[in-house]
Amino acid sequence: MKHSPVANIEFIKQVNTASVYRLIDEQKQISRVDLAKLSELAPASITKMTRQLMAAGLIKEVAQQASTGGRPAISLTCETEPFVFLSCKLGRNNLTIALHDIAGTKLVDYNVALNTAPNNDVIPFLLAQIADFINVNLKPDTQSLIAIAVTSPGLIDRESGTIVYLPKHNLKDIPLGKMLTKAFNVPAFIANHTQSLSLAELYFGAAQDCEDSVLLSVHDGVGSGIINNGKIFTNYNNQVGEIGHIRIDPLGLPCHCGSHGCLETIASNEAILKQVTGLIKQGHETSLTLEALTIEAICNAANSGDELAVQVLQRVSKLLGQAIAIIVNLFNPQKVLIKGEIVAAKNLIFPMIEHSVQQHALGSFVPNLIISEAEFQNEPSMAGVALVRKSLLEGGLLSYIINEHDA
Secondary structure, X not given: OOOOHHHHHHHHHHHHHHHHHHHHHHHOOEOHHHHHHHHXXXXXXXXXXXXXXXXXXXXXXXXXXXXXXXXXXXEEEEOOOOEEEEEEEEOXXXXXXXXXXXXXXXXXXXXXXXXXXXXXXXXXXXXXXXXXXXXXXXXXXXXXXXXXXXXXXXXXXXXXXXXXXXXXXXXXXXXXXXXXXXXXXXXEEEEEHHHHHHHHHXXXXXXXXXXXXXXXXXXXXXXXXXXXXXXXXXXXXXXXXOHHHOEOOOOOOEOOOOOEOEOHHXXXXXXXXXXXXXXXXXXXOOOOOHHHOOHHHHHHHHHOOOHHHHHHHHHHHHHHHHHHHHHHHHHOOOEEEEEEHHHHHHHHHHHHHHHHHHHHOOHHHOOOOXXXXXXXXXXXXXXXXXXXXXXXXXXXXXXXXXXXXXX
């Protein structure tokens, strides 16, 4: 399909404006002269674009003291007010909604159990909860809502904003992005939670110092997000990284995907609890009890030397390492970050994971590989923050804000 010259010009303007905004964001404070040098754009273009960004309220002028005396130079910096957005995590059991400013700072959040949704119909419940949250927390006189981001487990088409398949809530082919935009009249971003969280680690967390990383999330399932050359690794339908369905044990337990012995049947929270429960019922000696059995309790017991807890977590770590080795062989990342409650036993599990990776990964890929805990262990809204920031820095959301001002 051919694009019109006007469309191409508008796209170039969007890219250049995003580049200028990104430089201001990165430099914190920068003069127009330095912007022109770093962006390699004409000073006249810089003047025009910065005027447009200032008019929309996205940047502002600040006086910077001159080092040699005289009149202070005028620099530009990003404005954080009045723009705000919502970041929502539609989990398996809970819904989290948070209000953030444009810089990503969380202003207020709210958490509700999904079992309170009438007839277990989570989409109408989600829309109603967002509407209530906006009515209670948004200050229309001083704040401007610019976007809503929703992340969830399952298969998500990020480009179309569609929940392709979310088995926990029996959702299939739900155009959630379009529904949110229609209901609240702002851009909506919908994506897989773990993939989005890997982007948050790149922008704000433990992967800021590298271009290639993998986030492994151990929760009710096992998921991954892959960052390649500073971008989310994806494909034609935005559905990649299902590490939880790598077959680790061909003779293992059946998985809900239809296969047997998937990593998820061994290393997820549910699988760990089942393993420990089975061993306790078989009469193995342990300080753990069925009445108070949680992942936290298992990790605490393992840290205290409980033999049963140590045995289970060592097996889980070994098999996690085998799965990570497959990812390492495919993508050769600089870092593998691990998220989940099992990180509470990191002094036990990380050495075992590293040893397993060393045994199964290509030797030349291992020496410089760093395996460590993720930064964002209990901050679900950071996944949506990353989606909004991505659109802002790439120009899509930036153009929306500018056009809304010009309208």
